[in-house]
Amino acid sequence: MEDEETPGEVNKTPDLSTLYMPQIVSKAIDISLAKELKNLLFGSSLCCFSEEWKIQSFTFNNIPQLKYGIVQKKGGPCGVLAAVQACVLQQLIFADSNRNRDTRCLQPSEAHRTQCLSLALADILWRAGGHEKALVALPSGRQQFTPTGKYKADGILETLILYSAMRYEDLIVFLQQNIHQFEIGPYGCILLTVSVILSRSINL
Template identity: 35%
Template sequence: MGDREAEHTVPRTELEQIASKISDLNKWREIFSFHGSEISHTTHQRGQGSAGDGALGAGAPAGTRPSDPPCAVPRALLVPPDTGGQPISLEMATSLRKLLFGNVFHIFSCEWTRAYFRFREPYSDLAYALEAGKGGTRTILMAVQAHIIKYLLFVRNTEYTHLERLCRISRQEQGEALAAALADTLWAAGGDGRAVVCLVTAAVRVTPSRDYKADNFTERIQLFEFSEKAAAQEFIFDHINCFKGEGSHGVILFLYSLIFSRTLARVQEDLDCAATPLLKFSFGNITCTQAVLSLLLTGRASPHQLDGGQEPGPSGAGVEAWRQRVPVGYLRWGRAPAERQVCPWLRTPRLPVWLCGISGRHSVLFGTDSLLLSDWKRERVFHLYFYNGQQEQTTTAHLTIDTHSHHWEEDQSEDPSRPEKRRPSVEMAIRTKWAGATVSWNGTDPFF
């Protein structure tokens, strides 16, 4: 019996050792691959001699030493030293890192450093749409997407109506919409009184110390503060490629701008002195916490801001009740029984645009009728549109919502989570706002 046990024990131990070595090998391969691609990309940029290089000089960037690691951001996307602004300090960089990760030694993954605001083709069915992957940056990209839709549908002056306002836009108009969306979000985080825009310079502004792990990106940040939203929006548009250019680290730059617009101290206050950082590690991925989501939607990084709360008042109850609502709303639904409901004032925004958190993934739901949420008569039968950010989606999904259908004939005692009673997750999210509504996909196969 002992010999038989030994025969099984030895192979199992050897397999565990092999599995451990493979895991370590994959980890180091990713690290070396990432740093190798940075060096290769930067070397390629230096050898191009593009028009963008001329502004910074043909030699090494000012403020760098031969021993400095290369910056992964292309030179054409680095702001010249005479642009102005305030350089980031070691104290600011340290506090920022602690707010994001809870310590000063974690840095962003390849997925995050490669993320930027990339639009679909102009003058197409999805000209308004950003591409969003399945990783942790998706939350930020889709929140900004909601603000882009709000701008294109309800703010921008144009001769087009309905969905034409979204698809008949040029590449320049895509940049204008992105600048407006970023400025709106930063301005709200600044309490409607300030906005801070973070860009990257060639010079290293922070000397790393033993107590801070440099990433060769944060140490090059330059902060530009504005006391007028229009000026911030114009500045962002003038430097829009710093957010939508490949290699720009655009999503990280926007997240930094969001935090500095709110201020490091206020973000810490919003967190209620909690030790929980703004980002969390989950199965090797870096994802946004509810505090980041709250900062994107409400301008405050409160982890409890999205839950509970009081109804802002019935539709049409007065201008003050309407003003209390946020411009972009939030709907959330998950199959987990413990999923908490979103507060009523986020389910009823001023305009019919919602960021949707569906089973942990984010997408956008919107309508083209600006008065939809101001007149209850318009909420009987109406149209909404859905975009999930995935490359596989080639057209905007058109949904018809009927809130006066015969839903009361359903057996209310039956559990909707039962397999035979399950409906598409998007429909369940819609029902958190309009209970019992029926949803028609108008010929499109239901997805998400």
């Protein structure tokens, strides 16, 4: 692939994840970054995500007429869900110029809507990183640091591994390979929020 490829051209590729391994750099989160994230999100490193946030991922509706829709389980992270839903709809309706733009595009197969979700998340994260980089935060299942001092553990931030992509193509492949973390969860909404913040940077 050429570096000059635009995101629009990449979107037409059906599934890159089986073609090559993405060039991704990973590192564990540390307590100072976790504190910065909590201070930015909550105003204090002693606060934690609510249960409404913890149980929310980007799970699709299985009612036939609403298969394009992301289900909100409880109140809370509706702003994040709305933004992702808009980008998923953009992929479903406009990404494939060969598709008929009628109601059939809103009745996607499970595989196609998952593909659109991964492309939507890639677009969001790539824009957050200024079209130069993106960072994806995924849970490792174990603590990466020992919480000390004025920091309240929530069982999520302490387990994160941060994966950096410097090419849009690599980001798409990585998200396709790990999309279940966002779609099925359990912390999909939190993972995306943290990923967007870190792609953009704490300072910005």
